[in-house]
Structure formats: C-alpha cells, structure tokens
Amino acid sequence: MSGIGGNLRIDAERLWASIMETAAIGATEKGGIRRLTLTDLDRAVRDWFVARCTEAGCSISVDELGNIAARRPGRDNSLPPIAIGSHLDTQPTGGKFDGVIGVLAGLEVLRTLNDAGYQTHAPIEVIDWTNEEGSRFAPAMLASGVFAGAFDRDYAYSRTDREGLSFGAELERIGYRGDEICGARRLGAFFELHIEQGPILEAEGKTIGIVTGVQGMRWYEVTVTGMECHAGSTPMHLRADALVAAARMIGAVQAVGLAHAPDAVATVGLVEVRPNSRNVIPGEVFFTIDLRHPDDAVLAAMEAALRERLEAAAREDGVAMALTRIWDSPSVHFDAGCIEAVEDAARTLGFGARRMVSGAGHDAAYIARVAPTTMVFVPCEKGISHNEAEKSEPGDIAAGADVLLRAVLATDER
Ligand code: GLV
Ligand code: MN
Ligand code: MN
Ligand code: MN
Secondary structure, rough: OOHHHOOOOOOOHHHHHOOOHHHOOOOOOOOOOOOOOOOOHHHHHHHHHHHHHHHHEEEEEEEEOOOOEEOOOOOOOOOOOEEEEEEEOOEEEEEEEOOHHHHHHHHHHHHHHHHHHHHHHHHHHEEEEEOOOOOOOOOOOOOHHHOOOOOHHHHHHHOOOOOOOOOHHHHOOOOOEEEEEOOOOOOOOOEEEEOOOHHHHHHOOOOOOEEEEEEEEEEEEEEEOOOEEEEOOOOOOHOOOHHHHHHHHHHHHHHHHHHHHOEEEEEOOEEEEEEEOOEOOOEEEEOOOOOEOOOOOHHHHHHHHHHHHHHHHHHHHOEEEEEEEEEEEEEEEEOOHHHHHHHHHHHHHHOOEEEEEEEOOOHHHHHHOOOOEEEEEEEEHHHOOOOOOOOOHHHHHHHHHHHHHHHHHHHHHH
C-alpha cells in the first residue's frame, strides 16, 4: 500500500478508553458485563455508539432488525461501503471484549481517518449487529443472519426469550426498530476484529490470528417428559424421573463430543427442571445442546449418533423425549482476497501471525454469504471467554485494530 494510508496508525489509548467506557454499561461486580440483547442496557450502549459516531461525522442508519450502520462517506459514494463490525450485546456473564472490540475498533478506524483527513474511495461503515450472542433469543447471529438471507425477518421477530417476550416487541420497546429493509444494502467487503476466545495465539506467542473460516454449528432443544410425583411415597422402580433421564442424556452429549474429539465439541449449557421442588420427582426437563465441528459431514454424523443415544436413554428410563434442531450454521470459508489483505497487513506491521479457523460463531460467518469477508483475531488470556474474567491486552487489541485499518485501506485501494 502506498501513500499516507501506509503510515496511519490507530490511537491505542483512545481505543482502550472507548472499551472501558462501554464496559461501564452493564458492568458486573466480577469485572465483566451483563448486557443482554434488546434490554435497556443494550439501548444505552447503542445510544453511546450512535452519539460517538455522529460526533465523528457519520450518518447513521438503523434497519428493521436494529442493526446500526455508521457511515463515513468516501470519494465515490456509489461504491458499496467497506464495512467493519461486530456486536455490542453480551452473554449473561460476559466479558469486556467479546464483540465490543470489533465495533469500537471500527469507530477508532473512522476517528483515525478523520484525524488524518484521509479520504477513502468507498464509504466506510461501522456496524453493530443485533443479537449476536443468542443467549436471550436463539439462535445466535440472528440479525446478521437476516441480513444475509439465512432467516426471514418475521422469524427473527417471533423468537422469544425464556420469559416469553418476543424479539420484535423488545426491539420496538428499546426504540431501535429502523425503517431500512435488512439486507437491502450491498457491502463491498466486511472485516470483523474479535478476541480469539481460545488459547492458541497466546500459547504460540502470536499477536494476530488470520481467520480463514468458522466451524459448523448446530443447536438443539430437548424436552424430557416423565411423571411428576411425590418424592416420599413413590418407590424407585415405579418412577419416570425426567431429570434422571436428562442426566443420562447429558452424559450422552458429552460422549458424542468425545467420540469426535479433538475437533468436535458438544455442550449442554441451559437446563430447566420442572417443577424444581426438592420433594417432587421432576416431571419435565428442558435443555439445550450446542454441537460444533469444522467438517459438516462429521457434524451430521454427530447429530445422527446424538439422536440414537437420546432415544435409547428415553426408552430405558420410560420417559418421552422430543429433540428439535433449531439452528444449523454450516462451516464457512472466508474470502481469499480479504484473508490476504489481513495477512499482508500483519506482515507489514511486523506482528507474529498465524492462520486459524474460528471455533466460535461470529456475524462474519453470515456476512460471508453476501460480501467478501474475513476476521482478525487477537489473543485473550488463557483463552478464557464467555466469562466475566475475560482479559485481553491493550497492545494486542491495538495491534488488531492497526491490522484492521490497513486491511480496510488496502481493500479500498484495490
Ligand atoms: C456465539 O458467541 C457462539 O459462538 O456461540
Ligand atoms: Mn462475539
Ligand atoms: Mn460471544
Ligand atoms: Mn460469538
């Protein structure tokens, strides 16, 4: 890359200050963030983001899924924008970095371009995608999924949380249901900076992960139905205990993961027991399953094994079992040109880097269907994420943002 763009660097302190400012919105006692999608706290961080982008001279558009795009014009505004983004929502016990750094690094890129008076050919957009986490409204990556045509709008609106509140109503309530049709806009390219959420970069002493794709993910919901009965007077051999059966099923989920290790992972993360009273034999258990593998064929085989094992467990324990797959996000391969732009940027800036596949889901996985896309990873301590203790070094995040800036400018100059 020639010219001024080659020497531009983001302001590491300003970026860190933005991260710490947003970390106060929904801060938890243990140093993390609880900022579930479409809550008042989500509205507060969105308002913050819109205000900062407006101050940076951007125009703001909000689509019907609540995705916020802040646009810095280029020389030729008929060109599709080069977009940078991620998500501002968090897990119930999330950290300060998951998602947030990808949005705020985008803001930092805009501020850096402003300070330098640098004009891009294409407009640059920074996007906050709604409901990436999927912990309140399943599935994850819901609004980037609508943008990419993986789901339709009304399906997204109809998703409910565990209290029965709908995505559509909550979006409306926080005032972020926009007019723009979701997915109507074309993107010239999409780049997402994120913490790795795994231990590889740290273990290898590398600063930058060049992300070549995302593994396949499937989500399921299971309801086990037995018979609610008195814990004192019902003999052991005459029970249909839904929780005992579910416990066996959870063991089977782990076994399916282990059978395809080390690449496979299988998790039960949410369990609800009804009536959840200490002297009532559980009559119903609801639980979720998250299966992942980089190879879609193996993932399909894992699902077949899972079904078989859960049905067998239900038969043995004399309970009914309903297993529903609610999400299938196939493995993704990112764009070769974008990957090269990130690799070149890391090399030119002198950062240790390696290619890797993402184990976590990201909005980029869906956006890759409609625009040339890739991601930049930076290390996080011990690979710990989806945890309030999540930690990432300011210098590493700044390095990732510089790589992002350079990859974006190189793409713009192409
Ligand atoms: C989203 O955070 C996922 O990878 O599950
Ligand atoms: Mn994330
Ligand atoms: Mn996450
Ligand atoms: Mn994620």
